[in-house]
Amino acid sequence: MVLFSGTAGTGEAPRPEYVPAAGVVKSFGYDFEYNAASGTLEIRNNGSRALFVLGTNKVFINNNARFLQKKTVLKDGQFLIPADGVDIIIVYLARKRPSWQYANGVLTLRGESTRIRDLSRQKKFGPGSRNYPYDIQVIVIDPGHGGKDPGGIGYNDIEEKDIVLEVSREIKKELQKKYRGKEIIMTRDKDVFVSLEERGEIANRIKPEKNPIFISVHANVSFKLDASGYESYFLSLTPFDEVAREVAQVENSVLNFEIEDHNEYIKEIINRIVDIEYRRESAKLAEFIQNRLNGTAGPKTKDRGVKGAFFYVLRAAKMPAVLVEIGFVTNKEEALNMQRSDYQKKLAKGITEGIGDFITTFNRTEAFTK
Numbered sequence: 001m002v003l004f005s006g007t008a009g010t011g012e013a014p015r016p017e018y019v020p021a022a023g024v025v026k027s028f029g030y031d032f033e034y035n036a037a038s039g040t041l042e043i044r045n046n047g048s049r050a051l052f053v054l055g056t057n058k059v060f061i062n063n064n065a066r067f068l069q070k071k072t073v074l075k076d077g078q079f080l081i082p083a084d085g086v087d088i089i090i091v092y093l094a095r096k097r098p099s100w101q102y103a104n105g106v107l108t109l110r111g112e113s114t115r116i117r118d119l120s121r122q123k124k125f126g127p128g129s130r131n132y133p134y135d136i137q138v139i140v141i142d143p144g145h146g147g148k149d150p151g152g153i154g155y156n157d158i159e160e161k162d163i164v165l166e167v168s169r170e171i172k173k174e175l176q177k178k179y180r181g182k183e184i185i186m187t188r189d190k191d192v193f194v195s196l197e198e199r200g201e202i203a204n205r206i207k208p209e210k211n212p213i214f215i216s217v218h219a220n221v222s223f224k225l226d227a228s229g230y231e232s233y234f235l236s237l238t239p240f241d242e243v244a245r246e247v248a249q250v251e252n253s254v255l256n257f258e259i260e261d262h263n264e265y266i267k268e269i270i271n272r273i274v275d276i277e278y279r280r281e282s283a284k285l286a287e288f289i290q291n292r293l294n295g296t297a298g299p300k301t302k303d304r305g306v307k308g309a310f311f312y313v314l315r316a317a318k319m320p321a322v323l324v325e326i327g328f329v330t331n332k333e334e335a336l337n338m339q340r341s342d343y344q345k346k347l348a349k350g351i352t353e354g355i356g357d358f359i360t361t362f363n364r365t366e367a368f369t370k
Contacts, residue, residue: 018073018080019102021052024089027107034079041072041079045093048369052081059085061092062369065278067208067318084209092369134366135211136359138183139175140203142216142313143168144323147193152221154329155336160219161191163338167326168217170348178352179359183210200316211367213285213358214321215351216313219338220328228331229302230347232290233323234282235315236308281320281368283308284361289324289354296350298343301327301334320358324351 021041025032031044039054051060057068070082081089086107087098100109143165145151151160168186175184185206187199194202199216206212220227286306294303304325314321326347327334337343362368 015083016102017070018082019086019107020105021079021081023102023105023107024081024086026105028089028094030093043089043093048093050089050093052079052085054079057082059088061088061367064281064368069208087209092366134363136182136213136362137210138185138206138212139179139355140185140187140206140212140214140317140319141168141171141175142187142199142203142214144216144218144313146188146191149193152219152329154219154221155332158329158335158339160221160329163219163329163344164217164326165189165191166341167338167344167347167351170344171215171217171351174348174352175355178356196312196316199313200318203317203319203321206319208318211362212319213355214314214317214319215285215289215355216311216321216323217351218323218325220325221330222328223330225330225332227328228334229304230290230293230297230327231304231325232286232293232306233309233311233314233325234286234306235279235311235321278318278320281362282314282322284368285320285355285358286322286324288357288361289322289351292352292354292357293324293326293347293350296346296353297327298346300337 021032021034021043024030025043028045033042033044034040035042041052041054043050043052048062052072053059054072054074057071059066059068066088068082068085068088070084072082072085073080086100086102090096090098090100090109096109100107102108143161145161146165147161149161151164153159165188169189172184172186175182185202187202188194203212203214220231283306290303290306297303311323314323327338329335329338338347364370
C-alpha cells in the first residue's frame with residue numbers, strides 16, 4: 001500500500017530542518033507503515049523498528065523511547081521527520097554513522113559505508129568518545145530533599161537530606177575516577193531546596209544524544225523501628241506493593257513545599273500520562289545498582305529488592321531514571337552507619353559499580369536494541 005507521494009523540491013540544504021519520511025524510506029528501501037488513526041509511522045529494517053508519533057518529539061526504538069529536538073509534523077500530505085530523527089534511523093536501523101545529505105528527494109550518506117561494529121572490536125568508538133552513539137556521556141546524581149525540606153527525620157534527629165548529600169558526593173567522586181570522559185552533574189551540591197520540577201529541568205537540559213541517566217538518592221523511614229535495608233525503584237504507575245506505595249507517598253511529600261493544592265497537581269500529572277518512557281532501561285539500571293549494593297553494603301543490612309512506584313522526580317526526568325533508598329534513618333544501627341564516612345563510601349561504591357554495569361550493557365546491546 002502506498003502511503004506517501006511526492007518528493008522534496010530541488011535546492012534542499014545539505015542538512016534541512018525536516019526531511020519527508022517518503023524520501024527516507026525510498027532511499028533505504030525500508031518497510032514502513034503509517035497509521036492515520038493513531039498518527040504513527042513505523043519504519044522497519046532487519047528486525048529493528050523506529051516508531052514516530054505525529055505531533056510529538058517522541059520516537060520509539062524497539063519500544064525504548066527517545067526524544068527529538070523538534071516534533072514530527074504533517075505538511076502538504078507529507079509526514080516530516082526532524083533532522084535528528086533521520087540520524088536515529090541511520091544509527092539504529094542502518095547501523096551506520098549519521099553523516100548524510102538530502103537533495104532533490106534523495107537521501108544519501110556522505111562518504112560513509114562502514115557499519116558500526118561492536119564496541120569490543122572497535123577502539124575508535126570506545127568509552128568516553130563523544131562520537132560513539134551508544135555511549136552514556138552524562139550521569140545526573142540527585143541528592144533528595146534539601147534546604148527547607150529535611151526529608152525523613154530519624155534516630156537522634158538525623159535528617160535524610162544530610163546523609164544523601166554526603167553519599168551523592170561520594171558517588172560523584174567514584175564516577176569521576178572511573179569515567180574521566182563523562183560529565184557528572186549533581187542537582188544540588190549543598191544544603192539548598194530544589195523543587196521536583198527543577199531537578200527534572202536540570203536533567204532535561206542535557207541533549208538526548210548524550211544518552212544521560214538519572215539517579216536520585218534517598219533514605220527511608222518507617223514506623224517499624226527495626227525496618228532496615230536498601231532498595232531501588234523505577235517509575236511505574238502501579239506500585240510493586242503497599243510498601244512501595246508508602247515509600248512513594250513519603251518521597252513525593254516534597255510537593256507540600258512547592259504548591260498549595262498538590263492533590264490537583266497530582267491528578268493533572270496522572271491525567272497527562274500516556275505511557276512510561278524508558279521503563280525497561282530504568283528497571284535494568286535499578287537491577288544493576290541493587291545487585292552491586294548487595295555486594296558492598298554488608299551483612300548488617302537487608303536487600304529489599306527492585307520495585308516500581310510512581311515518583312514525581314523520576315517522572316520529571318526524560319531519561320533512564322531510578323530512585324535508590326540507601327537505608328532507614330529510623331533504624332538506630334542503620335542511621336548511625338549511614339553517618340559514617342566509610343559506610344557512605346561502601347554505598348557509593350555499590351551504586352557506582354551498578355551504574356558501570358548498566359553502561360557496559362547499554363554499549364554492548366547498542367542501547368538495548370539488540
